[in-house]
Amino acid sequence: DIHLMVKEPINWLKKCQFIEASRIVGQVEMMSDSEKFISSIKDMGTEAGLAFDIDTPIVDIPAETDLILIMGRKMGFTPETLDENIYDKIKQAKSFGKLVALDGGASLENFDKLKESGVDIIYSYHNYFDLINYGKDD
Template sequence: MPVIAPTIFVFDHLTLEERLECYEGLAERVQLDIADSNFSAQPTLGVDVMVAQPTILKRDVHLMIAEPVEWLEKCREEAIDLVIGQIESMSSQAEFKKTAQGLGIKWGLAVDLETPLTDLDWQVAKEADQLLVMTVRAGKEGQKLDQKGLDKVKALRQKGYNREICVDGGVNEATIIRCVKAGVDVLAVGSSLSLAEDVVTAWENLQTKIKGL
């Protein structure tokens, strides 16, 4: 069954603590979103702070920052489970892979909404532990899911891509089934959980949707 991974896209330490504490009672895995000014009008908390915050949850880190390869060592030190870098901010996808593998950590590539799949280094992507496909423009919560992202997922599956695929952006009760049917393994869920009046009910409703398929 597909996995729901709550995303944490925050600008202050208190909110980071609160979100982690909230999700520890629900999820097994979260995605820490870290964005610089190239991706977000207001940069999030930095890598050092985000990855150092203690939690019992498994942590994926989505690096929407310049040269994500430079932060792989820090993520390894903090026992991050999976590090995903935006290909648009990499000098070399192959170097990102090589460095991550050398450190013995799981790694993934992320493709922004307007970035064509042809920009992926296919020889690298086919070895990734995860390919994250943005279904909104990277760097901002609360956007509406764009079908272009799901079309990329379908194209990847039709091409025979069998690695883990995550979609990020606009995943909610109204769109989650479309995502699963497109061939998604991991559903990164942001504002539909973080802004919910009752997070537990919102979580249970999402789980019910995918269990019903």
Template sequence: MGAPVLSCVKKGVPEIFMDCHMMVEDPIKWVPAVAEAGGKLYTFHLEAVSDPLPVIKHIHAHGMRAGLAISPQTPSSAITQTAWDAADMILVMTVHPGKGGQKFMPECLDKVKELREKYGWDKDVEVDGGIGPGNICQCAKAGSNVIVAGTSVFTASNPSDVIGQLRKAVDDVIAERKK
């Protein structure tokens, strides 16, 4: 899905917040087009760049929030303090990026825990891949507060009920942590 599709979605739903996960080789290249199309959060892969900071600066200069993603093979230690401070969100993939419908990899949640222990709660930590009502509590307890769910929502007989369950699990953990 590229910028032309984003433009059409934005036209149909003007108030939409488009979180754009860019699984591309040269992420800096697509920043202007995605911003122009109405993207609000531009997430790119750490594995695709030698230094994430220039890309993050470019994203911010185009008026978007910047997300930094790590794939299952990349350790949490690859997210440096500088990268954490510069990004608005870290995405910890819980499947190998590429397609929906894959099996959730629970071991990836250790990285969410490590990031929270090391850096705290001043940034969003998103998880993506194989997530649904059956594993959302694990994700939320590990420290993720932004959830991507495809198959579990789109194949549900009542998608809004599934979304409600995902939201509640995250909200409950956040409320518990604030006590």
């Protein structure tokens, strides 16, 4: 997956073609036309997604969208503490009938609650090794 967190992510799609990613996601706060962004990716034969900062309302999801990605905390901020509003945000995103992903803030402490909220995919960096061993006996 490629998550384009750049101004006008549509301008980066030609470069993404050579990587052969299975999915390309763009940050809605950084684009002027989400429908054109999604249709351009679909024309490449690739799955397409839109990413939303925790404070951005999830509205106007183009029908061709495959994935809604929600940032689990304010973009660019660390440490990776999960914003408590995420659970309502996940429920809102699920109402569109798309895959829902979370980027940032997942940990052993909130993993069960995230699963219960309906999130389909969790992108994890800092807590990756803790999460891949979740539920396994030592």
